Amino acid sequence: MRLDGLDIARFLAFLGMVLVNFRIAAEVSAGGDLASLLTNALEGRAAALFVVLAGIGLGLARATAPLIFRRALFLMALGLLNLTIFEADILHYYGTYFLCALPFLAASARVLWGAAAAITLLALGALIFGNYDQGWDWDTLSYTGFWTLSGYLRHTFYNGWHPVLPWLSFLFIGMALARLDLAAARVQARLAIWGVVAMIAGMIPATLITSGELAPLLGTSPIPPTPFYILSASGSAALMVALCLWAGPMLMRFAPSRAVALAGRQSLTLYLAHILLGMGLLEGLGLLSGVLSPGQIFAYALGFCALCLIYASLWQHVAKRGPLEALMRRVAG
Secondary structure, three states: OOOHHHHHHHHHHHHHHHHHHHHHHOOOOOOOOHHHHHHHHHOOHHHHHHHHHHHHHHHHHOOOHHHHHHHHHHHHHHHHHHHOOOOOOOHHHHHHHHHHHHHHOOOOHHHHHHHHHHHHHHHHHHHHHOOOOOOEEOOOOEEOOOOOHHHHHHHHHHHOOOOHHHHHHHHHHHHHHOOOOOOOHHHHHHHHHHHHHHHHHHHHHHHHOOOOOOHHHOOOOOOOOOHHHHHHHHHHHHHHHHHHHHHHHHHOOOHHHHHHHHHHOOHHHHHHHHHHHHHHHHHHOOOOOOOOOHHHHHHHHHHHHHHHHHHHHHHOOOOOOOHHHHHHHHHHO
16 A cells, blocks of 8 residues: 655655755845745755655665666766765665665664664764864855765765765664554654654754753754754654645645645655756846845745645656656666
């Protein structure tokens, strides 16, 4: 049985990433308006939801290790190509996450939760004792030396946009959630409660300690990714998954929701489309240098996502899978 709520959640995660990425690409400064506040709230959490959903998909698919290995290489190659035009690419991270997850494909939920906790603690140690700023120019958000072996490994595993330490924990959390009966209402209720508790608990330390050397290690922003960010973002992801699973069967009776689910099944295609087409149009119009207001870029992002829904509704009459999803299936199995 397909869980349509997961497809709905996947598109909502995509929507959040578009709002965040378009604002960053357009160099729009956040203000105190509603558009800025909503985008700020999604920063780091939409991408975390994406990775948790990838973990759930990995756990539910029961795919073989060779198949996961081939798809991981496909995503890494596609991501490295995307990196030449979009430095905040997440696809090559996905491929690396999948490679790291290969020994855990048949692991129990207990082992997966333990692995997620261990990775989070390892990342905390690296954050404390390492040089997290190495390679970064924070004023321009550019990274020096990525295309060297040491720079690539450092960026991918330690201080990049979505480094393996600790973002791999989101994938393991999703794989652990896949061990549950996600179609059961009682499981969805427990997941929602756990999500709210984790989301709030992760934010408490930063409100208690706002200054001093310890404060940066208590934050919930994705850069740098602290254990409290992982806790809070995994909680918000679990809450969103629970809500979408609960509402999915009811929402699928309506055409707009079916379009959302269809678009969610083409997240790979739409992810690259929002870079090549969405950001490409902004660049072509000369709107990537702080020209737009927060409200304008917010409206542009929503309009782009609305077009994605129209595309997905029409594409279902052309092919069963999205173009890139079909290409990955053909190339990687």
